[in-house]
Amino acid sequence: MSSLDQLYQQVILDHARAKHGAGCVENVDASSHQVNPTCGDEVTLGVSLDAQGRIRRLVWEGEGCSISQASLSMLSDLMTGACLDEVRAGYAAMETMMHSRNQGVSEDVLDLLKDAAALESTSQFANRVKCALLGWYALRDAVAKLGIDIAGEQA
Numbered sequence: 001m002s003s004l005d006q007l008y009q010q011v012i013l014d015h016a017r018a019k020h021g022a023g024c025v026e027n028v029d030a031s032s033h034q035v036n037p038t039c040g041d042e043v044t045l046g047v048s049l050d051a052q053g054r055i056r057r058l059v060w061e062g063e064g065c066s067i068s069q070a071s072l073s074m075l076s077d078l079m080t081g082a083c084l085d086e087v088r089a090g091y092a093a094m095e096t097m098m099h100s101r102n103q104g105v106s107e108d109v110l111d112l113l114k115d116a117a118a119l120e121s122t123s124q125f126a127n128r129v130k131c132a133l134l135g136w137y138a139l140r141d142a143v144a145k146l147g148i149d150i151a152g153e154q155a
Helices: 003-018 066-079 086-096 107-124 126-144
Strands: 030-037 042-049 054-065
Touching: 003 066, 003 107, 003 126, 042 066, 042 126, 054 066, 054 126, 066 086, 066 107, 066 126, 086 107, 086 126, 107 126
Parallel strands: none
Antiparallel strands: 030 042, 042 054
16 A cells, blocks of 8 residues: 555544534534435535525534545535535535546646545445545535535526
């Protein structure tokens, strides 16, 4: 294993333990519950927006493998305080990376994702892609309930 792979593995494990943004999902503008039936991972994610449309609060609770838990922690770090354009860009970058089959993505994508770039090598395993994207799909669904489409244009 290369030193970069070891570093990325450590970043994933650190986030899986730290669980940034984990907490009780209440007093939010919208929430979404998502389940990965393949492995049993599940999450409930809630968001609140401020008057300018920034994610003022992102909180989640769930159980699952280290990849899903780490991805949720990374998602929280990336999206809390983000404006909708940043949320859309982050979501698109994560989708691009996780569907790359570990064939490589641009440095711009990796830079945008910050710690979440550590999940790139999991994109070669279809069952792990679902784990890594579970929280991101919960975010997409939660903001869709507020009339916002982060996978495309604003509804």
